[in-house]
Amino acid sequence: MPDFVSLPDAISATVRDGHTVALEGFTHLIPFAAGHEIIRQGRRDLTLIRMTPDLLYDQMIGAGCARRVVFSWGGNPGVGSLHRFRDAVENGWPHPIEIEEHSHAAMANAWAAGAAGLPFAAFRGYMGSSLPAVNPRIASVTCPFTGEELAAIPAHRPDVGIIHAQRADRDGNVLIEGIVGVQKEAALAAGMAVVTVEEVVDDLAAPSMNSTVLPGWAVDKIVVAPGGSWPSYTHGYSHRDNAYYKAWDEIARDRDRFLQWLAENVMAAS
């Protein structure tokens, strides 16, 4: 059974400088509150894994948490660039970062392989793309039956996997609904799984026998963090704050404006 703890306690007990950390959530259920807590605790030199870095990693990169980013699509969905991410890659501000760049298919397969305890994932991908030439962690394997050459990438096995979900019951079982993304995989592939939830309930009230449920014994920390996915959303609890996503473009374009935003909205919050 997981520990039910506060957000500061969950992060301080699990995330260390130099760790590989994944805060997943595919547009839906992005654990913003947990990411902001990592910023507040001043973590450094993190390897950050996420398919779509999104605003959350833009903020964490801008705040100086990241040494390396493993990703497949680094934009502000429907809006444009991630300016802090670009500033780090293009200009090394606030410090240079390494990137390990994949495709979505590769990342999704790496998550599934990580959850499955495999060292690598094989898939039909990257054909004719320049990405294998710039990413040494893209290799190949040959099918022993057909001779077909397939792409291979290492499984994701972060030290800590952090996700947001609808709710947990008192045994720490977690329900994930709607766009489930790679959340289950990120939790299972990680050494420690931290889940922030909208609420803790007596009865999980899963709508189906086949609902996506993480058993409590597969989770390390549960944090009650209502609205913890904002400005992303939690299906059944909140809507995506599209205006925030659009407004972010202006805030993130300018270093000073970003730093002011960070001070007022992350560091001064709790």
Place this chain on the structure above:
Amino acid sequence: MPDFVSLPDAISATVRDGHTVALEGFTHLIPFAAGHEIIRQGRRDLTLIRMTPDLLYDQMIGAGCARRVVFSWGGNPGVGSLHRFRDAVENGWPHPIEIEEHSHAAMANAWAAGAAGLPFAAFRGYMGSSLPAVNPRIASVTCPFTGEELAAIPAHRPDVGIIHAQRADRDGNVLIEGIVGVQKEAALAAGMAVVTVEEVVDDLAAPSMNSTVLPGWAVDKIVVAPGGSWPSYTHGYSHRDNAYYKAWDEIARDRDRFLQWLAENVMAAS
């Protein structure tokens, strides 16, 4: 959109002598009615894939449909042997059959690989087992990153995949609930997918956004066959007929008694 047809028409349009055919269903949702129709139509030389051959393949093997059986556990669950299967393997009655024997993990991975359009599946398995020595379709691949050697088997890609499900809507979308087994994989891995259902409804009434639904455009034939999984069961519609499973042991032990059962219960039925 799939064709809505009768069971005889669905089978005669898809299953040919010499085909590789999978009738899947993990204890739950075993498509007995469809298998009996294959027996009635007198199909021969089939390669039959199923994780757990169960009574259905015992009946099809005894009736002479099978040339080869690909499987991982050939027993009568909770009861004992599959006597027709054993008689074919041990004594070549009604004719000798080939077997290709795997573990459950291998079969499940081969189904997932087939659904994913991959030529093979890699997994950590068969360690120290004698099975690779007797099955040439068990090979190995080496992880390009860690050097670990993993087991590899060919993906399942049957000509025809047949499953039973709760219901379809009028567009041919199919709902599968409860123990979903490898049904979705078997349908997606197959060249042609045939689904027998308890009923066709106006509204699929899936209990969750994330319910297991096969889109109509991924299905070739839909057959209304209420009770089509009996003596297996259909969650929400029928219960497993455990007494039938127990009674089968006596029927299948004796060739004459089996032939009489076949004549009366399969050939004379429709």
Place this chain on the structure above:
Amino acid sequence: MNDYTPTEMMTISASRALSNDDVCFVGIGAPSAACNLARLTHAPDLTLIYESGTVGARPDVLPLSIGDGELAETSLTTVAVPEIFQYWLQGGRITVGFLGGAEMDRYGNLNTTVIGPYDSPRVRLPGGGGAPEIASSCGRVFITMRHSTRGMVDKVDFVTSLGFGPTGAERAALGITTRGPALVITDLCLLEPEPVTNELIVTSLHPGVDRGQVADATGWDVRFASDLGETEPPTELELGTLRDLQRRTDEAHSEVRRDGV
């Protein structure tokens, strides 16, 4: 009816290329508008799959991201992201994939990764996302791009997703059996691959556009089909439906909704 924008013409042209039986892997922006316009006009049964896992989405407004709640709510089912890429895209079940890019060359190779050298880029673009495998696994690829010399270039700085390859021959040489870029839809014209060479040539000019405009906006010496056609202008139904969709979308996205926060 001539009161429409080049972008509207582009979206409407793209929508026309989709048929009722297509299963379409949809990106954000122009492709999403085109796919939903097709669904709301001539292809009501068109299946839309978003890489977020939503299968058979029928959104009433266009999503801002590929993972908006609207998509899950209106879908036949929503599956995990590994499944979308394994069973549905790699499984070969998608007939049309829509792509775009910051740069495209005459063989439909697309760059969405970097402008300049990879290790010290002048512009760091978002990256590949689903594109590298959409490019090889979908039956056909449709590309939508604004027509400019900045985007339509002689040589892409980086091949994020393969078209026909740097010389037009590499796709076949890699053993890829899907067709690749079958149609490029810009705000000026349509381009299609020339048989044998696979070079994209202009096959239809949008109304009011002339060859010179297209040539000026293309970074290579673009060629025109011998039977060059003119794109049908938008019908009243197409334009009305698209504008209704955009209006509903703008209204929905301008609301600040923080329920439960």
Place this chain on the structure above:
Amino acid sequence: MNDYTPTEMMTISASRALSNDDVCFVGIGAPSAACNLARLTHAPDLTLIYESGTVGARPDVLPLSIGDGELAETSLTTVAVPEIFQYWLQGGRITVGFLGGAEMDRYGNLNTTVIGPYDSPRVRLPGGGGAPEIASSCGRVFITMRHSTRGMVDKVDFVTSLGFGPTGAERAALGITTRGPALVITDLCLLEPEPVTNELIVTSLHPGVDRGQVADATGWDVRFASDLGETEPPTELELGTLRDLQRRTDEAHSEVRRDGV
């Protein structure tokens, strides 16, 4: 209390080996009874996973098959079978796997495949099912078997699932880091691997059983631990709970239920 059968003693001994924190991969028959007995007595939070995909099953009666509806209805969730083998078993999340077999040797290697040569077997057994990977992926393996020279053999005809290997050293040589057969529970006694050699030796005799009985029923020259113990007889709670469970099970399975057929 001495009115109990050897099978009851075996099931109860197996149940005692499970703790509240275990996550147990359950087969049918004796393991299922033992696991559910543990859950109903000293280990209420014991997690049962059946290979049919049911995670956290809490059946009121014992299933006849590993895919009975009772399991899905009482489970925390039911996942697809590929996921059970990929994420849960291979993912290393199972602490205890229960196995049995037609034959077992002194190193816990199990045969559930064939008696006689593979290509022309005297007896064709059901085969491996989940066992080959349960044997290597679970933290520990518990084996339940009826004690007889037919089953406890000097050499198995076929290694379906690995114990410690033919000489006791092969498990480690293969680089397998899970413990393997940690306990064998028969109707006569308990056996555990001897340190270093990994040979299964008798560590506890069930009440009323003597060394001679065990030696006579074992197909190899079985050895006994220097600190050989005696198994605690069943408590009233254990025996009562097990018999209630069996009675409910027998009643449920004797009903012919054909609703909806």
